[in-house]
Amino acid sequence: MKKRLVVLTGAGISAESGIATFRDSNGLWEGHDVMEVASPQGWRKNPELVLDFYNQRRKNAHEVRPNAGHLALVELEQDFNVRIITQNVDDLHERAGSSIVMHLHGKLFESRSTLDERLIYPMKGWELNIGDKCERGSQLRPNIVWFGEAVPMMEKAMEEALKADVFLVVGTSLVVYPAASLVDFVPDEAPIIVVDPNLPYMRPRPNLHLFEEKATTGMEKVKQLLREKYL
CATH class of the missing domain: 3.30.1600.10 (SIR2/SIRT2 'Small Domain')
Structure with a gap:
């Protein structure tokens, strides 16, 4: 499985x-x-x-077109049950070929x-x-979902975070709430991987991996890490 x-x-x-x-x-x-x-x-x-x-x-x-970051997430479906929760309103994940995409906003x-x-x-x-x-x-x-409006998909997103075996954060500064709070719902034993050129503060925890890079280059390293350590 x-x-x-x-x-x-x-x-x-x-x-x-x-x-x-x-x-x-x-x-x-x-x-x-x-x-x-x-x-x-x-x-x-x-x-x-x-x-x-x-x-x-x-x-x-x-x-515009999906980039290597989007395509890397599609590629990971070969080895993982990938569930994408996106703060983005565009359809680039779907156009890249991702199977399960939840749009928070x-x-x-x-x-x-x-x-x-x-x-x-x-x-x-x-x-x-x-x-x-x-x-x-x-x-x-x-x-x-505009500023000041409720985020109707948030409860489902929290449920996904609670079920994560691995939680990956790509291209977000984790300052927009309530989306940023999702990392708090990740089980303690699950690794968290963060990819962003401006890394957000993350409280120390076991199996925390930080890549201070853009999505396109950072995701190549994430693929390698996931396959070597978490398959």
Whole structure:
């Protein structure tokens, strides 16, 4: 039976494919204060701005490709039961070929009703505009978990962390909560591996492996470590 490798990924793995991260520029995201384009208040104040912002994110995501970091996680499915929990809203893990991907913060290529959050629709193109409505006649919004909103997938993510035989963190600074708290649910006997050019603080524990590298290069070392030590 394959060991369960639970992976938490963040903006760093997508950045190497060319997807911008707002934390690179003092909280500005493509020139916008994040609260203007990624909060319920911003949506109420200027829905046109919010829709245009995410239209541009989708257009950008259409133009980029999965990188070696994404592909390494797919390759690890040969030896491990890989479960990806991602803070990213893009679909690069799926496009790379990963089998099980849980999106904590929503999905860029989905819209949802502003009247009933259970009404979710896949998007084929990149544009969502004022006047695009759900079946109940309300405006559609991006199916993204904005700042100040609950994270509906968090409970399932905690359950995955509790079941991990190995827990891998790739491309995240572990400062965005509640996602960052997932490392606290990992069993004490399970190894934790962290890959990021700016390593977050991790409390000392047995079998803690830190790689101060980008996802693309660091994942090559992780593959080697996993196969030599944890298969």
